[in-house]
Amino acid sequence: MPFINEILKYRSLSIVGIEKNTGKTESLNYILSQLHNSGKCIAVTSIGIDGEGVDQVTNTAKPEITIFENMLFVTSEKHYFTKQLTAEILNVSTERTSLGRLVTARAKTTGATLLSGPANTAILKKIITQNTDLGAEITIVDGALSRMSLASPTVTEAMILATGAAYSANITQLVRRTKFVCQLISLDTTDHNTRLLLADIDKGLWCIADNGTLLDLKIESAFMLPALLTAQNSVHLHNCKTLFVAGVVSDKLLDFLRIQSNINGFTLIAKDFTKIFVTPETYNLFQKKGGSIKVLHKTKLIAVTVNPVSPEGYVLDTNILQNTMRENLNVPVFDIKEI
Amino acid sequence: MNENDEILTLKKSLFNTLGGSYLLDKLNLKSSLSRRYLYAQKFITDKQELENEFDKIETTISFLNDKNNSRIFADVEHKLSQILDIGGSLQNIENAIILTEVELFEIKKFSIITDDIRQAINSFNLIDFPDLSDIINILDPEKTRIATFYIYDAYSAEIAALRRQIKQKQSDSTAELYQKIVEIEDEIRRQLSKKLQSHAQNLKISLSKIAYLDILLAKAKQATDEHFCKPAIVADTTAYKALFNPQMKDLLNTQNRKYQPVDINFGQYPTLITGINMGGKTVFLKTVALAQYLCQYGFYVPAVDAEIALVDKIMICIDDEQNHLQGLSSFAAEMKSVNEILSEIAANKRLLVLIDELARTTNPAEGSAIVSAMLDMLSERNVCSFITTHYDKIASDCRRLRVRGLIENTEIKDEKNIEQYIDYSLIRETETNIPHEALRIAEMLGVNSELIRKAKEKI
Numbered sequence: 001m002p003f004i005n006e007i008l009k010y011r012s013l014s015i016v017g018i019e020k021n022t023g024k025t026e027s028l029n030y031i032l033s034q035l036h037n038s039g040k041c042i043a044v045t046s047i048g049i050d051g052e053g054v055d056q057v058t059n060t061a062k063p064e065i066t067i068f069e070n071m072l073f074v075t076s077e078k079h080y081f082t083k084q085l086t087a088e089i090l091n092v093s094t095e096r097t098s099l100g101r102l103v104t105a106r107a108k109t110t111g112a113t114l115l116s117g118p119a120n121t122a123i124l125k126k127i128i129t130q131n132t133d134l135g136a137e138i139t140i141v142d143g144a145l146s147r148m149s150l151a152s153p154t155v156t157e158a159m160i161l162a163t164g165a166a167y168s169a170n171i172t173q174l175v176r177r178t179k180f181v182c183q184l185i186s187l188d189t190t191d192h193n194t195r196l197l198l199a200d201i202d203k204g205l206w207c208i209a210d211n212g213t214l215l216d217l218k219i220e221s222a223f224m225l226p227a228l229l230t231a232q233n234s235v236h237l238h239n240c241k242t243l244f245v246a247g248v249v250s251d252k253l254l255d256f257l258r259i260q261s262n263i264n265g266f267t268l269i270a271k272d273f274t275k276i277f278v279t280p281e282t283y284n285l286f287q288k289k290g291g292s293i294k295v296l297h298k299t300k301l302i303a304v305t306v307n308p309v310s311p312e313g314y315v316l317d318t319n320i321l322q323n324t325m326r327e328n329l330n331v332p333v334f335d336i337k338e339i
Numbered sequence: 340m341n342e343n344d345e346i347l348t349l350k351k352s353l354f355n356t357l358g359g360s361y362l363l364d365k366l367n368l369k370s371s372l373s374r375r376y377l378y379a380q381k382f383i384t385d386k387q388e389l390e391n392e393f394d395k396i397e398t399t400i401s402f403l404n405d406k407n408n409s410r411i412f413a414d415v416e417h418k419l420s421q422i423l424d425i426g427g428s429l430q431n432i433e434n435a436i437i438l439t440e441v442e443l444f445e446i447k448k449f450s451i452i453t454d455d456i457r458q459a460i461n462s463f464n465l466i467d468f469p470d471l472s473d474i475i476n477i478l479d480p481e482k483t484r485i486a487t488f489y490i491y492d493a494y495s496a497e498i499a500a501l502r503r504q505i506k507q508k509q510s511d512s513t514a515e516l517y518q519k520i521v522e523i524e525d526e527i528r529r530q531l532s533k534k535l536q537s538h539a540q541n542l543k544i545s546l547s548k549i550a551y552l553d554i555l556l557a558k559a560k561q562a563t564d565e566h567f568c569k570p571a572i573v574a575d576t577t578a579y580k581a582l583f584n585p586q587m588k589d590l591l592n593t594q595n596r597k598y599q600p601v602d603i604n605f606g607q608y609p610t611l612i613t614g615i616n617m618g619g620k621t622v623f624l625k626t627v628a629l630a631q632y633l634c635q636y637g638f639y640v641p642a643v644d645a646e647i648a649l650v651d652k653i654m655i656c657i658d659d660e661q662n663h664l665q666g667l668s669s670f671a672a673e674m675k676s677v678n679e680i681l682s683e684i685a686a687n688k689r690l691l692v693l694i695d696e697l698a699r700t701t702n703p704a705e706g707s708a709i710v711s712a713m714l715d716m717l718s719e720r721n722v723c724s725f726i727t728t729h730y731d732k733i734a735s736d737c738r739r740l741r742v743r744g745l746i747e748n749t750e751i752k753d754e755k756n757i758e759q760y761i762d763y764s765l766i767r768e769t770e771t772n773i774p775h776e777a778l779r780i781a782e783m784l785g786v787n788s789e790l791i792r793k794a795k796e797k798i
Contacts, residue, residue: 069506077441084517086502088489092423103441108489109505173519192370205470 003332004034007158008138010300012128014156018181023307028286029066029143035140036068041134045074045102046115046126046144047150048215065114065142071276072136072251074104074127076116085111085118090134095123103129115142121155126217128156133307151185152274153297155289161185164307164327167316171321178304179328180280184273185301186330198244198269198296205238208269215240222253237261250295251282264290265290272297303332346728350378353655354632358586359623362565366557369419372426373557376550383635384649386572392637395465396781399559402463412556415459416609418452419553425449425546432539438524438532444488446535446542447478451486452544465555468548490524498523506614512764558638567639573646577723578604579633584626588641596756598765602641603627604768607648609692609717609724611710612765614742615776619763620727621657627725628655629692650723651688654680657695668798670700677713684720692717692724703730713734718733741768745776757783 002018014288015031020260028044035042043249067073067085075083075093077100087105095102099116104127118124128139143150151159157181161181169172189195197214198206207215207223217233219225221246230238237243238261249270257263263286266269270276272295283293308316318335325333350390355363368374384391402408417620427691435710450471457468475484480493492499501520505513535542565585581600601623612620614708630640634647654674658669680692697713709731714735717724743762757780775798782791 032659077439080441081439084514086520088487088491090441090487092441092445101441105489106487106744111505111513 003160003334004031004038006302007031007035007140007310008038008040010138010156010158011132012141012156013139013160013302014143014151015162016148016151016165018161018178019167021307021311022162023168023305023336024143024162025065026307027160027162027305028140028213030336031060031140032068032071034068036071037175040137041070041072041135042068043074043128043134043139044115044140045124045131045141045274046117047119047121054310066110066112066113067107068110069107071107071111072104072131072134073107073115075113076100077103078104079114083111083113085109085113091130093118093123093127094167104134111180117141121150125151125155133334143217146316147228149274151299152272153299156299158300158302159185160303160305161301162305162307165310165314165316166307169310169312169316171316171324173326174321175317176280176326178325180283182301182304182329182331184276185299187270187293187295188274189275189298190269190296194269195243195296198246201244201246203246205237206244206246207236208242208244210241218292221247222250223248225253241265242267242269245275246271247275249276250276250279254278254282254286254291258286258289266291268293268297273299284306289295301331303334304329305334305336307336307339340503345651347382349380349382349473349636349680352531352632353653354636356583357629357632359377359629359632362561362638363585366554366561366593368553369416369449370422370549371554372422372424372546372593373550375424375426377549377554381637382632386546386649389572389635391639393703395555396559396562396637397569398463399465399555400563403556403559403563403687411459415456415552415798416556418456418459419549419556421448421451421452422549422553422609425628428451428545429539429542432532432542433534435536436532437529438748439607440489440524440528440536441544443528445476446474447488448452448480448486449545450542450699451484452475453549453792456549460552466548466552469544471538471541471545474538474739475540477531477538490527494527495523498527549607560637565641566643567633568642568645569649570634570640570645573648575648576604576606576646577648578644578646579630579640579642582630582642582645584622584629584639587622589627591758593760596758599758600762601626601765603765605723605725607721607723608738609714609722609726609735610738610740611714611735612727612740612742613768614727615761615779616729617743617757618742618744618761621695623765624655624657624727624762628653628691628693648723650690650691653691654681654683655693656680656697657693658699668700672696673698673700681716682721684716690722690724692722694724695725696728699729706730707733721738737767740765747780 007239015024015028032042032044044065072090073209076097079099080103086108088108089103089105091104095118097116097119102118118127131139139149141156150156163178164173164276165174168177193212194208197212203220205217207217215236217236219229219233231256245268248327249268255267259266268291270293277295306321306326308321318338322333322335353789363377368377403412421674423445425445428445428645429440431438453468454471454475460466478488480491490498498520501516557573580602582603583598585601591598612623614620629654630642630645631647631650633640640647656673658673675699683690688721698709708727709728711734712727714726714737717735718735743764743766746760746762778791780795
C-alpha cells in the first residue's frame with residue numbers, strides 16, 4: 001500500500017478519528033498488518049481508554065487490535081491480563097491510569113489485545129521516548145474519542161485522519177467538514193527565525209514587529225479579550241501585523257480581530273493546529289478580510305481514511321465518497337473496508 | 340504540641356514544621372519507595388545506634404568524595420532510580436496469593452537490580468544485602484539475566500509446543516490453543532508464587548536495605564552540600580559552634596543577604612533569652628529544635644561543630660497559626676501546652692523544652708510572674724530548656740542570655756535589610772532589665788513618626 005512507506009519515515013504516528021466510529025481501529029489494524037513485515041521495530045499504544053470489545057457510546061462491535069510477533073505494545077494492566085497472545089513484559093509504569101499501571105511488552109506470538117494508554121499527552125510523550133529506548137523505530141498511537149490533542153506535532157510527528165458516515169451521512173457535508181479539518185492540519189508554518197523566537201513562550205499574546213522584535217501585550221489568554229485591553233496595548237494590537245497566540249485560538253478571537261482591526265495582510269500565529277478551535281464560517285470570514293493563520297509546528301498528515309458505514313446503519317456509496325474526497329483533499333484517501 | 344504517639348516517626352513529628360520538611364524535600368532520593376521508609380524513621384534515643392549511623396554517613400561521604408568511585412556511585416544511583424516499590428507484591432506473596440505476570444516481572448526486575456547494586460558496592464562494606472540469586476534463578480530460567488519476564492517456554496515443554504503450533508499456524512483454532520496456554524500459565528504462576536514464598540523474607544529485607552542505601556547516599560550528599568557536621572553524642576552539655584538554620588540561610592542567600600550563625604551551649608537547666616524585636620529569638624529556638632531532631636533521626640546537623648546530649652522528647656511551644664485553628668485563644672492554647680510540658684517533666688523524661696515568649700498575650704505583671712515561676716520549676720527539675728521573653732524584671736536566678744542587638748553607632752541607611760545592623764550572637768546578660776529598643780526598631784521600619792514621637796514622650 002502506498003502510504004505505508006510514508007509512515008516509516010516518522011518516529012511517531014497518531015491515528016485520530018474525526019468522530020467516534022469513523023473506522024480508526026480498522027485503520028490501525030490495517031497499518032499494523034502492513035507494517036509487521038517491514039523489518040522495523042514497531043510499537044503500539046493508545047491514549048485514554050479505548051479498544052473495548054463493544055463501543056460503550058453506541059454499542060456497536062469494536063474490533064480488537066492485532067499485535068504481531070515482535071511488536072512492542074503498551075496497554076493498561078487490566079487489558080494486559082485479557083490479551084490473546086504471549087508477550088514478554090519489558091516495563092511497568094509508575095503512573096497509574098483508571099485501568100491500572102501501563103505495561104510495556106514485546107509480543108512473542110501474534111494475537112489480539114485491547115489497547116488502553118495514558119490519559120494525558122505528557123505521559124504519552126514519556127512512553128514514546130521509552131519505546132525508542134527499547135528499540136522501537138516508530139510508535140503508533142491509537143487516538144481516543146475526539147482527542148485531537150495527541151496529534152499535536154509536539155506529541156506525534158505524523159497522523160492519519162479517520163473520517164466517515166458517523167461524522168455526517170451527507171457526502172457533501174462530510175467532505176466539506178473533513179476538508180476544513182485537513183485545511184487546519186495543513187496550515188503553513190512560519191519561517192525558521194520566527195519559530196526560534198517564539199519557541200519557549202507558552203502563554204500570552206505577543207505582537208511581532210516587522211524587524212522581528214517581540215512585544216508582550218500582557219494578556220495571558222485570548223479568552224480575556226477585550227476585558228484586559230488597555231488604551232495602550234489596544235494601539236499595539238491595532239498596528240500589529242503579526243500576532244502570536246500561545247494558547248487557544250477561538251472563534252471569539254478571530255471575530256474580535258476582524259471587527260476591531262484592519263486585518264488585511266494580518267497574520268495570526270498559533271502553536272499548532274490542535275490549538276485552533278474555530279468554525280469554518282468564522283475562519284472563512286477572517287480569510288476573506290485578508291487575515292491568515294500560520295503555525296509554529298506542523299503535523300504531517302499522511303492519509304485520510306473513510307468509513308462509509310455509520311453506526312446508525314447508513315451506508316454511503318464508497319466510490320462517490322472516495323472520489324469526492326480526493327477531489328477536495330491533497331492527501332491520499334482510502335476506504336478502510338476495502339483496503 | 341500534640342506528640343502523644345508512643346512511636347515518634349519522622350512523618351508525625353513537629354520536625355516538619357521547623358524547616359525539616361524543607362530539608363526532606365531537598366533530599367535527593369532516587370527511588371520512590373525510599374520516602375516511605377524515611378517517613379517511618381523513628382526518633383532514636385540510643386547513643387550507640389546514632390553513633391553507628393553517623394559513622395556510616397562519614398564513611399559514605401569519604402567514598403563519595405573519592406573521584407575513583409564516582410562512576411560506581413553514578414551507576415548505583417541510576418539503578419536505584421529504576422527500583423520499583425514491590426511492597427504490594429510482597430504482601431501478596433505472604434498472603435499466598437498467586438502472583439500475576441506483572442508482579443513476577445516486578446520481583447524479577449527488583450531482584451536483578453538489587454543484585455547488581457550489591458555487587459557494585461560490595462567492596463565498600465556499607466550494607467549487607469541478602470543473596471537473591473535463588474529468586475533470580477526461579478524467574479530467569481533461560482539465564483539471560485535481562486530484567487524482563489513472561490512465562491518462559493523453559494517452564495513447560497507443553498506450553499512451548501502449543502506456542503510453536505500457534506506460530507506455525509498448524510491449527511485453525513488459535514483461540515482454543517491460547518486458552519490452553521493460559522491454563523498452563525496459571526498453573527506455572529501458582530508454582531512460582533509458592534516457590535517465592537520461602538524467599539519473601541529476603542525480598543522484604545532487600546527492599547528496606549535498598550531504601551536505606553538510597554537514604555544514606557542522599558543524607559551524605561546533603562551533609563556535604565549544606566555544610567552540615569557530624570555530631571558527637573555527649574552526656575550533659577550540648578554545644579554548637581556556628582549553628583544555622585538551613586532554610587533561613589538559603590532564603591537570605593537568594594536575596595544576597597547574609598545569615599549570621601550562632602554559637603550556643605546548654606545543659607540540664609533553663610536559659611532565659613531576651614533581646615530586641617527581630618533579633619532572631621524565634622528562629623533560634625526553632626533551629627535548636629531542628630538540630631536536635633536531625634541528630635536523633637540520624638542526620639548530620641547544621642553547624643560547624645556539634646556536641647549533642649540526647650533527649651527522650653523535644654517539646655516546643657511556639658505560637659503559630661495552628662493553635663488558633665483549634666479554636667482556643669492563644670493564651671489558652673499556650674497554657675495547655677505548658678501543662679503538657681510539666682506533666683512530661685513529672686514523668687521523669689529527659690526533655691528539651693523550647694518556649695517562645697511565654698505568656699506574652701497577657702498583662703506584663705502576671706505574665707512575668709508566670710515566666711519566673713516556670714523558670715524556677717525548670718531549674719528545680721534540671722530541665723534542659725529555653726524561654727524567650729520581652730518582659731522586664733523576671734525574678735529567677737537562671738542563666739540569662741541576650742541577643743547582642745543593634746550594632747552601636749551605626750547609621751541605618753537601608754531599612755529593608757535591617758539584619759545587617761543587628762548582631763545576632765547571644766551574650767551573657769547580667770541586667771534583669773531588658774533592652775529598650777522597640778521604638779528604635781519601629782523607627783527603622785519607617786512606622787508613623789507621630790506615633791513614635793508620642794510614645795517617646797510617654798516613657
